[in-house]
Amino acid sequence: xxxxxxxxxxxxxxxxxxxxxxxxxxxxxxxxxxxxxxxxxxxxxxxxxxxxxxxxxxxxxxxxxxxxxxxxxxxxxxxxxxxxxxxxxxxxxxxxxxxxxxxxxxxxxxxxxxx
Amino acid sequence: xxxxxxxxxxxxxxxxxxxxxxxxxxxxxxxxxxxxxxxxxxxxxxxxxxxxxxxxxxxxxxxxxxxxxxxxxxxxxxxxxxxxxxxxxxxxxxxxxxxxxxxxxxxxx
Numbered sequence: 001x002x003x004x005x006x007x008x009x010x011x012x013x014x015x016x017x018x019x020x021x022x023x024x025x026x027x028x029x030x031x032x033x034x035x036x037x038x039x040x041x042x043x044x045x046x047x048x049x050x051x052x053x054x055x056x057x058x059x060x061x062x063x064x065x066x067x068x069x070x071x072x073x074x075x076x077x078x079x080x081x082x083x084x085x086x087x088x089x090x091x092x093x094x095x096x097x098x099x100x101x102x103x104x105x106x107x108x109x110x111x112x113x114x115x
Numbered sequence: 116x117x118x119x120x121x122x123x124x125x126x127x128x129x130x131x132x133x134x135x136x137x138x139x140x141x142x143x144x145x146x147x148x149x150x151x152x153x154x155x156x157x158x159x160x161x162x163x164x165x166x167x168x169x170x171x172x173x174x175x176x177x178x179x180x181x182x183x184x185x186x187x188x189x190x191x192x193x194x195x196x197x198x199x200x201x202x203x204x205x206x207x208x209x210x211x212x213x214x215x216x217x218x219x220x221x222x223x224x
Contacts, residue, residue: 033211042202042214091157103148104212106157
């Protein structure tokens, strides 16, 4: 088990372009979460999946954002028509029900810079 | 709404003890987590409290009072590598974490 993997680690894009990030959770974890973190702040919840079902989306997730988790395995987060305000660290985490209270395991994140 | 408050910055001396406080007002409560985050890295799990009282794990301890909406993280025998941000997070009814803004701890020699 290699933990939660995110790809890419860094992404620089021009304003208006579309970007897609990938997250591979821990294999036995059926819950997957996306968070966004800006400098000096804690992570903000964006959305989460249980298996392939997207169960909740934050109001932070505008219609330019879409997330998928086909087959309940990896997940992708796409941002369309990026804006400078989208610059942030995008963190993925996974967990499973009945966990032994070791919480959510986070990936190292994708740092997005919109120029 | 959700509100989690913790101090923005703290400074302590190597070898000393530091207590980082967290107060919360959330809709739903399934437990309180503390995470450590070094700059540019992922948050890593430190502790979890769901019942009132103190949980001890090596140099780190965490306390919870549900009636007061209050928790603290206690770090003993501080080391330079403990310089990091410490995040307080509450798991709410939707089974996701709501985080505070984090406390940046600077350990000085």
